[in-house]
Amino acid sequence: MFSLKDRITLVTGAGSGIGAAIAETFAKAGGFVFVTDRDEKGGRETVARIAAQDGQAEFLPLDVSSEADCARVAESVHGRFNRLDVLVNNAGIGHVGTMLTTTGADLDRLYAVNVRGIFNVTKVFIAGMVQRKAGAIVNMASIGAVVGVRDRLAYVTTKFAIAGLTKAMALDHALDGVRVNCICPGRVETPFVTGWIKKYPDPEKAYREACATQAVNRMGRPEEIAAAALYLASDEAGFVTGTEFIIDGGFSAGK
Numbered sequence: 001m002f003s004l005k006d007r008i009t010l011v012t013g014a015g016s017g018i019g020a021a022i023a024e025t026f027a028k029a030g031g032f033v034f035v036t037d038r039d040e041k042g043g044r045e046t047v048a049r050i051a052a053q054d055g056q057a058e059f060l061p062l063d064v065s066s067e068a069d070c071a072r073v074a075e076s077v078h079g080r081f082n083r084l085d086v087l088v089n090n091a092g093i094g095h096v097g098t099m100l101t102t103t104g105a106d107l108d109r110l111y112a113v114n115v116r117g118i119f120n121v122t123k124v125f126i127a128g129m130v131q132r133k134a135g136a137i138v139n140m141a142s143i144g145a146v147v148g149v150r151d152r153l154a155y156v157t158t159k160f161a162i163a164g165l166t167k168a169m170a171l172d173h174a175l176d177g178v179r180v181n182c183i184c185p186g187r188v189e190t191p192f193v194t195g196w197i198k199k200y201p202d203p204e205k206a207y208r209e210a211c212a213t214q215a216v217n218r219m220g221r222p223e224e225i226a227a228a229a230l231y232l233a234s235d236e237a238g239f240v241t242g243t244e245f246i247i248d249g250g251f252s253a254g255k
């Protein structure tokens with residue numbers, strides 16, 4: 001329904017989970033997708049799945065916390081197409097801990113990827129978008145950017161920062177034709193979540209409990225988040241900027 005035909009798009013962290021689903025959804029909608037990730041194997045697998053469905057995609061290695069990587073990627077994108085229409089800042093990492101158990105180094109590590117990473121990547125593309133008076137940016141926040149989540153001190157701190165960055169940018173560039181939104185998913189079944197569940201003494205119980213935090217008593221699927229990213233990237237969302245798009249199976253609706 002929503003088309004990205006002839007649009008040049010870039011997704012960070014597209015080698016796994018939600019980012020991979022967004023890249024595949026964008027390609028199905030007719031977009032050219034730069035699949036970027038610091039994990040080359042995962043990124044190339046996403047490109048292979050897109051190519052198998054006759055979609056258009058290319059892998060570019062990118063660690064979002066590296067300014068040098070961002071500059072190199074921007075050069076590749078602008079060298080090939082001279083523009084970027086849609087940027088999805090999806091790459092992110094998590095950490096389990098309270099103020100008692102989180103170190104300053106843990107917080108810095110999360111900040112470098114989740115917040116500074118979005119800053120770094122956006123920085124190399126925003127001037128081109130403003131100059132062309134066209135662009136859509138979608139940042140991956142979390143339900144932890146809307147409400148607190150227990151035992152996720154550093155993660156929640158960075159995700160609230162993403163919501164702030166999104167709103168500030170949306171205001172700054174509303175009259176430049178650039179829309180900036182963030183998505184706030186509840187728990188979605190990806191290696192990100194199954195990874196920490198496996199570490200619990202009783203992983204099956206931890207899985208059931210993770211599902212039960214959402215009113216629908218299940219986790220989201222990556223494609224369900226990708227559908228929202230497609231909408232926000234599309235022209236149909238022309239009146240949508242500065243929002244926190246919550247997709248959480250009722251997580252934040254109340255107890």
Ligand SMILES: NC(=O)c1ccc[n+]([C@@H]2O[C@H](COP(=O)([O-])OP(=O)(O)OC[C@H]3O[C@@H](n4cnc5c(N)ncnc54)[C@H](O)[C@@H]3O)[C@@H](O)[C@H]2O)c1
Pocket residue numbers: 012013014015016017018019036037038039042062063064065090091092093094113117140141142143184185186187188189190191192193
């Ligand atoms: N899965 C969930 O329940 C959930 C919920 C809310 C928000 N999110 C957010 O969605 C985003 C994607 O999460 P996911 O569940 O798909 O995780 P995932 O771990 O399955 O995938 C994340 C991808 O990001 C990449 N990545 C990590 N650090 C990077 C860096 N510095 N540079 C470039 N790539 C990097 C990883 O290699 C991986 O391919 C994250 O921002 C996460 O915080 C996830």
